[in-house]
Amino acid sequence: MLRIAVPNKGSLSGPAAEMLHEAGYQQRRESKELRIVDPENEVEFFYLRPRDIALYVASGQLDIGITGRDLLIDSGANAEEILPLGFARSTFRYATKPGVVSSLEDLNGVTIATSYEGIVAKHLADHGIDASVVHLDGAVETAIQLGVAQVIADVVETGTSLRNAGLEVVGEPIMKSEAVVIRQTGADGEEPKVQQFLRRLQGVLVARTYVMMDYDCRVEQLEKAVALTPGLESPTVSPLHNEGWVAVRAMVPAKEAQRIMDDLYDIGARAILTTAIHACRL
Ligand SMILES: Nc1ncnc2c1ncn2[C@@H]1O[C@H](COP(=O)(O)OP(=O)(O)OP(=O)(O)O)[C@@H](O)[C@H]1O
Numbered sequence: 445m446l447r448i449a450v451p452n453k454g455s456l457s458g459p460a461a462e463m464l465h466e467a468g469y470q471q472r473r474e475s476k477e478l479r480i481v482d483p484e485n486e487v488e489f490f491y492l493r494p495r496d497i498a499l500y501v502a503s504g505q506l507d508i509g510i511t512g513r514d515l516l517i518d519s520g521a522n523a524e525e526i527l528p529l530g531f532a533r534s535t536f537r538y539a540t541k542p543g544v545v546s547s548l549e550d551l552n553g554v555t556i557a558t559s560y561e562g563i564v565a566k567h568l569a570d571h572g573i574d575a576s577v578v579h580l581d582g583a584v585e586t587a588i589q590l591g592v593a594q595v596i597a598d599v600v601e602t603g604t605s606l607r608n609a610g611l612e613v614v615g616e617p618i619m620k621s622e623a624v625v626i627r628q629t630g631a632d633g634e635e636p637k638v639q640q641f642l643r644r645l646q647g648v649l650v651a652r653t654y655v656m657m658d659y660d661c662r663v664e665q666l667e668k669a670v671a672l673t674p675g676l677e678s679p680t681v682s683p684l685h686n687e688g689w690v691a692v693r694a695m696v697p698a699k700e701a702q703r704i705m706d707d708l709y710d711i712g713a714r715a716i717l718t719t720a721i722h723a724c725r726l
């Protein structure tokens with residue numbers, strides 16, 4: 445049975461459960477459940493604190509985990525990222541009151557509050573900066589107002605939390621994060637159960653980012669049309685009963701679908717349809 449760690453709380457938990465559900469796995473019915481077994485898929489899910497997941501996976505007790513890239517790196521655990529999942533996207537940045545710090549060098553001698561000491565300590569060491577780091581569990585933005593630190597290093601998504609606290613970012617992002625699938629560093633990558641799990645999640649990612657496009661076009665326009673919709677391998681082209689016309693079917697990125705439909709129409713394609721992809725194995 446494949447043993448998988450899933451975030452039980454916070455920003456990662458809802459979208460992770462949703463993705464697993466879309467991939468056909470049974471998920472817990474209520475948020476107090478700490479472990480469920482999905483016998484049909486031979487998978488056991490453990491609902492753990494996101495921050496602890498890398499440690500469990502590194503220990504080898506669990507085969508796979510879903511966590512944030514920032515949490516994985518911060519933990520320093522012996523685990524590695526094997527598949528980015530595209531949700532819980534964020535940056536990790538320094539921030540302070542306007543006018544206090546203008547460049548990284550100005551961080552010398554200041555106190556920096558953060559929940560991600562591992563990332564911050566390494567970043568400071570890599571840049572030869574000598575600053576003190578104070579660990580806080582959360583709501584780090586308030587540390588400056590309350591005098592615990594002059595600078596914070598925290599997760600930034602929309603920037604609303606920083607603005608509300610009257611803070612502005614310093615320098616470039618320390619890192620970019622998103623939810624990722626992790627496993628113990630160097631674990632057997634060919635393990636069929638692991639491969640099947642990854643294929644299912646990849647299928648969800650593809651279903652979320654692509655749509656299926658169908659249209660009819662004249663044979664003379666086919667090469668131009670196919671250049672607009674190359675598909676993943678190559679589009680399917682079938683003859684139509686009306687001579688001189690073909691039907692074309694290809695996957696296209698959902699974000700570009702409307703533009704592609706306009707361009708196809710302009711070169712004479714007609715009956716252009718898009719349909720959602722429900723699930724997929726590439
Ligand atoms: N506002 C946000 N937008 C996107 N991702 C976020 C946001 N806040 C946290 N994350 C991501 O969620 C993960 C942290 O999860 P964690 O559960 O520890 O914190 P949280 O989501 O802030 O929850 P809480 O603070 O309520 O416990 C990290 O990977 C982080 O990058």
Ligand SMILES: O=P(O)(O)OC[C@H]1O[C@H](OP(=O)(O)OP(=O)(O)O)[C@H](O)[C@@H]1O
Nearest residue numbers: 582583584599600601602603604605606
């Ligand atoms: O840039 P934004 O869109 O405002 O998002 C970033 C904020 O979201 C998270 O906070 P959360 O609400 O989880 O509280 P926490 O600080 O206690 O973790 C994170 O720690 C930031 O504070």
Ligand SMILES: [Mg+2]
Nearest residue numbers: 454455582583
């Ligand atoms: Mg938080």
